[in-house]
Amino acid sequence: MAPTSARVVVAGASMAGLRAAEQVRAAGWTGAITLVGDEPHMPYNRPPLSKEVLAGKAPFASLAFRPRASVADVEWRLGTRVVASRLAERTVVLDDGSELSYDGLVAATGMRPRRLRCPGPLAGRHTVRTLADAQGLRAELTRPGARVVVVGAGFIGCEVAATAVGLGVAEVTVVDPLPLPMVGPLGELLGGALLARHEERGVRFALGTGVAGFAGEDHVTGVILDDGTVLPADVVVESVGSLANTEWLDGNGLDLSDGVLTDEQLRVGGRPEVVAVGDVARFPNARYDGVPRRVEHWCIPTDTAKHAAKVLTGATPAPFAPLPTFWSDQHDFRLQSFGAPALGRDDVRVLEGDPAGDVLVGYHRDDRLVGVVALGGPAIASAAARHRADLLKQPALTA
Numbered sequence: 001m002a003p004t005s006a007r008v009v010v011a012g013a014s015m016a017g018l019r020a021a022e023q024v025r026a027a028g029w030t031g032a033i034t035l036v037g038d039e040p041h042m043p044y045n046r047p048p049l050s051k052e053v054l055a056g057k058a059p060f061a062s063l064a065f066r067p068r069a070s071v072a073d074v075e076w077r078l079g080t081r082v083v084a085s086r087l088a089e090r091t092v093v094l095d096d097g098s099e100l101s102y103d104g105l106v107a108a109t110g111m112r113p114r115r116l117r118c119p120g121p122l123a124g125r126h127t128v129r130t131l132a133d134a135q136g137l138r139a140e141l142t143r144p145g146a147r148v149v150v151v152g153a154g155f156i157g158c159e160v161a162a163t164a165v166g167l168g169v170a171e172v173t174v175v176d177p178l179p180l181p182m183v184g185p186l187g188e189l190l191g192g193a194l195l196a197r198h199e200e201r202g203v204r205f206a207l208g209t210g211v212a213g214f215a216g217e218d219h220v221t222g223v224i225l226d227d228g229t230v231l232p233a234d235v236v237v238e239s240v241g242s243l244a245n246t247e248w249l250d251g252n253g254l255d256l257s258d259g260v261l262t263d264e265q266l267r268v269g270g271r272p273e274v275v276a277v278g279d280v281a282r283f284p285n286a287r288y289d290g291v292p293r294r295v296e297h298w299c300i301p302t303d304t305a306k307h308a309a310k311v312l313t314g315a316t317p318a319p320f321a322p323l324p325t326f327w328s329d330q331h332d333f334r335l336q337s338f339g340a341p342a343l344g345r346d347d348v349r350v351l352e353g354d355p356a357g358d359v360l361v362g363y364h365r366d367d368r369l370v371g372v373v374a375l376g377g378p379a380i381a382s383a384a385a386r387h388r389a390d391l392l393k394q395p396a397l398t399a
Contacts, residue, residue, distance in 0.1 A: 154241070
């Protein structure tokens with residue numbers, strides 16, 4: 001319950017913001033809820049942007065989330081941003097100069113793409129984070145004879161490269177300073193397996209090198225590597241990580257060094273009326289070692305929203321302990337993961353199959369299974385899902 005004049009402000013109107021509003025209602029909040037978001041669209045599903053939307057297989061209408069009936073009375077302020085906050089006064093400031101007071105605040109402002117700071121033209125350089133990003137990139141990928149360079153061999157980079165090949169783009173090259181694609185989250189065994197699969201399907205790689213600049217006058221014509229090599233390119237996709245949208249929280253004495261630091265209950269700065277959810281939240285996971293980390297997986301907005309809403313409405317649940325889950329569709333295969341593989345990269349074991357074909361890999365820390373990743377078709381992905389119960393039963397790791 002809440003006084004009739006009480007209000008929860010949700011800063012950020014993507015999936016995390018929507019789920020937060022829904023869960024606050026589900027937790028019993030009867031006061032007003034205001035969502036503020038910089039995009040003009042209602043919340044929509046982002047993972048298809050680098051795949052189905054880029055491939056022209058999914059219209060925007062298929063991406064939009066359908067809000068629950070419980071949030072039909074929510075006030076939406078779209079096309080505007082929260083630019084500042086005074087947490088001691090329980091006030092946020094919007095980019096139109098207006099101010100909103102609140103009784104509860106949800107930080108759900110998410111991430112934005114990191115950009116390369118290299119000399120050269122800007123035209124022809126793209127990121128993939130919003131619907132407009134994907135639409136603009138698709139228009140260039142579908143031009144006859146396009147030569148594409150993807151900078152960054154992480155999730156988005158590999159997905160975009162696979163989609164570009166599927167569109168018939170003749171030249172697709174992925175550049176990354178690391179020796180293998182996705183080696184950071186997955187380790188060398190699956191990184192090598194991914195490299196082989198992409199190369200078999202026509203993707204080229206320039207690994208172990210960075211980007212020094214971009215050739216061209218008004219539009220990119222090439223990517224200049226650290227060793228002076230120039231890769232011809234009409235289209236460049238920058239997939240070099242993300243930056244947390246936390247500037248609006250500056251000046252409040254918070255740790256914003258990598259997202260918004262929270263405690264084990266997702267509270268910010270020790271304030272029971274301020275919580276963080278989604279990609280922007282850096283939280284300790286009681287399932288593992290208690291070290292605060294951000295988790296950019298599709299399940300995290302919903303998981304954090306459920307927990308944070310209980311805290312915001314006065315409950316004291318057990319410390320937050322989600323089981324991270326992700327998947328990535330590339331070419332004709334899928335990566336499916338449960339748990340935290342990055343915590344067990346020093347002890348990787350093949351559980352089923354073979355890296356040359358469909359394979360299921362287990363990641364261990366202190367001889368405990370902390371994550372599984374499947375690479376291949378539906379059968380091996382289902383095998384990964386069968387380990388979910390095993391991961392849930394594992395005792396907590398120590399720091």
